[in-house]
Amino acid sequence: MKKYFERFFQTIVRPEYQVVMLLITTSIVLLLGGRALYRFRPLEQQPELFSITPAKMRKWAGDPVTVTVGLYVSSWHQFEMVENEFVFDGVVWFQFDPALIALETIGKFSFQKGELLQKSEPNTKLIDGKLFAEYKIRLRFSTILNHSFFPLDDHHIYITLVNTYVTPSEVIFKSFKSDFELSSGIHIPAWNQIDKAVMTGYAKELFDKFDERKSIRYPEVVFGLDFTRSGISLLLLIFLPVFLIFFLSLFWFTFKPEQSGPIMALTTGAITSLIGYRFVIQNMSPKVGYFLLSDHLFTFFLALAFISFVFALFLVNRGSMSPALVIARGIIFITFHVLFMCIWYYLLFIWK
Template identity: 20%
Template sequence: MSTLQNLTHEKKQKVLKYSLIIAALYTIIIVFSAYTMYHNRELSNKKHALRMNPTGIEPGKTPPEQLPETGNYATVKIGSYVENVDNLLIKDSMWSVNFYVWFSWQGDAKLDPGGKLVIVDGIVNKKELLEDYHGKDGDNYQRYRISAKIIKFFDTARVPIEDHMLNIYVEDGAKDGTKLRYVADKTSNISSRLNIPGFKITSHSNVVKTHTYKSSYGDPRLSPDSKKVFSQYIAAIQIKRVDFGFYLKIFLSLFAALLLTLSSYFIKPSDVGPRFALPTGAYFGAVANTYLANSLLPTSGSFGLVDHVAGVGLFTIFISIATSLLSNYYARMEDKELSLALDRTMFKVVSICCVAANIIIPWCAR
């Protein structure tokens, strides 16, 4: 601060004006990015809650048709036990799972609810009937082990410190809600050995909801504008990143580039080559880091946490180069005191704003 105290009042005003402009620009960026991340997090939590609410409707989804309370339909209790998750590939929008599913019901032994089960948005790779019991008292039970690949378009707005809900959707492919309805078995669970690298499991749950298809499937017994409504069982596993380790791993090169950029403030403005070589090299390093980070995500036109953090980094490099040009201008005008004071002040202002941005934005996403 001694370099600033030695300046005249007019020159101090100049340094203060430049500092306020830069701080204001950073504030706009931080507020916009932090609000975007916070809003996305809240929206994601809301969608997850509605998905596992028996009467909840997620935004953008078709509202389910209500099934009549009475009718000639079979009631089947259904439950699941998730054994393991083979793969979770966010970039490829899919995950693979091995799980058990069982059915228990009273009455017709020929009902066979598991015979034509369907994994919605998924492909059944293997289905094994492990138990098939039909008692004289009318109790019936089936248990299957299923290996399935499930398509899921992950919300990547907050990668790499995001959370996800992995869902298994089970329906009877032959019998709609007028013929068969599920009841969720509260004994459903997940294996204690279930582990997903890089994530921790925060909760699991299951629910039964109605699922409407906007088609009659060409059934001649139905009117062309009618819809099919099925009883759907949903098992959910809530996961989130373990810590900030993956975040730091992705942006390690970017943070190194920013340190290199900030160190350029301690090089004399008259040494044009070294002074501008550091932030210029850091700029290309930051761009390369952005390409690397985005290579982990599916192609998307939306901006996420990766883009916001990269944007802050590129803006910091740009501001450093701009203020270096300003400092070089005053040095050439033989105003070395103002040039030195500008360098020292800009180093502090830009450093504080950059660090604040890289704390506040990820915190709002988390």
């Protein structure tokens, strides 16, 4: 039995069998990666939004005016998901009873985490006895993004409209999904917009967390957009070189310990190449303070490359192979492949 294992592990590290193992690992990795690409997994949390209930209205003792709010996005001037910078042209519109609230008050709207670069004078008309007012705008905004799955990340983007000059006891914003539209001619490279949502309510800011009376409330509308990555170019650009650098370096297993030159060249070359390519990945990645999916995989491959280097150094210093070392070498080789597939599955389908 020992001779069988020795012969098996001696054979498994030959170049032709390494190529077979590499093809098997690659096929499984591509299969799992393809499944992950079709899963929509945004990690962003919805902005805090409080519902307006009849009990709250009785408590506030108000008789609010209902204002319908809509947003139309005509074009994106800037759409930088990595940098978290967005600029679009569009139209914000309101429909309300002018006898109950002034147009000047409605026009004091603003956007959280946003800056109105342009805002036109209102264009108004009467529709069904109510005043319809539209403002052409150019908005620059940012949102809270979670890039943990980069470069397989999907995102919720939130555009939050508020009016801090009124309270929910004075004005209630009403909006539906049909009131939020985007131009059919919009095309965003590398991203697909797959869904949208609208939420209404009010926001609350506390000046003293121990005394809720020291607070302000104002009506709020949250327009949400769902985006998923299109194409696999970025995925291949980040992962494929790292994958090839490491697994091609494993061909040192085919050399005898006496052949120290090619063994040390392959193992040290893998470490230095991975470290060098790290700077390329860093330039393409979002600047965040937490580990990304790409960071986890890079760290994993770097750790395996270091283990491979230490084992190679041990064999070179020993100068010969014993049956136990033949078996250990084969086990380490197979373990590297199996461990990578397990880590890949974990990061794609269990992590987060």
